[in-house]
Amino acid sequence: MIYGILAAAILLFLLFCYYQNNKIDITEYRIENKNIINDIKVAQLSDMHSKPFYNAAEKLREIRPDAIMITGDYINDHGRNKEKMLQLGKELLTIAPVFYITGNHERRLAYFEDLMQELRKIGFTVLLNDISEEIIGGNSITVLGLDENQADFDDYKARKNGTFVYKDMKPYFEKLDHCGGFKFVLSHFPENFEYVKENNYAQYDFDIQLSGHAHGGQFILPFIGPVFSPGQGIFPKYAKGCFGQRPKLIVSRGLGNAEFPLRLFNHPEINVIHLIKPKK
Numbered sequence: 001m002i003y004g005i006l007a008a009a010i011l012l013f014l015l016f017c018y019y020q021n022n023k024i025d026i027t028e029y030r031i032e033n034k035n036i037i038n039d040i041k042v043a044q045l046s047d048m049h050s051k052p053f054y055n056a057a058e059k060l061r062e063i064r065p066d067a068i069m070i071t072g073d074y075i076n077d078h079g080r081n082k083e084k085m086l087q088l089g090k091e092l093l094t095i096a097p098v099f100y101i102t103g104n105h106e107r108r109l110a111y112f113e114d115l116m117q118e119l120r121k122i123g124f125t126v127l128l129n130d131i132s133e134e135i136i137g138g139n140s141i142t143v144l145g146l147d148e149n150q151a152d153f154d155d156y157k158a159r160k161n162g163t164f165v166y167k168d169m170k171p172y173f174e175k176l177d178h179c180g181g182f183k184f185v186l187s188h189f190p191e192n193f194e195y196v197k198e199n200n201y202a203q204y205d206f207d208i209q210l211s212g213h214a215h216g217g218q219f220i221l222p223f224i225g226p227v228f229s230p231g232q233g234i235f236p237k238y239a240k241g242c243f244g245q246r247p248k249l250i251v252s253r254g255l256g257n258a259e260f261p262l263r264l265f266n267h268p269e270i271n272v273i274h275l276i277k278p279k280k
Helices: 002-022 054-063 082-093 112-122 153-161 170-177
Strands: 025-032 040-045 067-071 098-101 130-136 139-145 182-186 208-211 241-243 248-251 269-276
Touching (some): 040 054, 054 082, 054 269, 067 208, 082 098, 082 112, 098 139, 139 170
Parallel strands (some): 067 098, 139 182
Antiparallel strands (some): 040 269, 241 248
């Protein structure tokens, strides 16, 4: 009797863990902007960590986004499932154009440059401190993709000690100033939006920053919120959701896991940003 109850409890726990790690939430944002003349949808994927979420592709087919933006850690620092992730990338490209930036995990790979070439070869627009100016749904859309390269484990120690020196991304934002249309900034690290004193991104002229990295705080506790994020520490501010007006920061809870294998009350997430023509 006791063994039966124990086995049932273990089974229920495993089912609970599977549900927490695999049930995908769709979070939608609606933004009116004078630079939008035709309504479009932009999907954000982040932090897949080499987990080939084919059900994410199925959901995207239902959503029918006009563009997909991947904000880093698509492949983890062990290169696990690389071929499967490349195949998934090809599938995503049959849905919409894909704009991609690196996270800290890709940056730790010994074959980083080769991987970037492979992603370009399948059709990703890989942005390493680069700007892509596009016409999407009849709208002028500019995407600045930042390659912050905050990847080394020593960087985490330095941030914890308060001695980390953040890169000055001003030259790339100055280039963005010369571009028109609706402006996205893709940055893996959400804390760089405001936490980085004189080098923060919120001081610049653009519309939306899309970020990931925080995994929603890994655990989201009722009445408390997100628990921990590397780079922000305990009870991180920028773990999920939307911040600011213009520029606005949108943080994805991400889809996969890194070293810690379990999410708690923090389902994998796809963000869908509806860019809407202003009402007259």
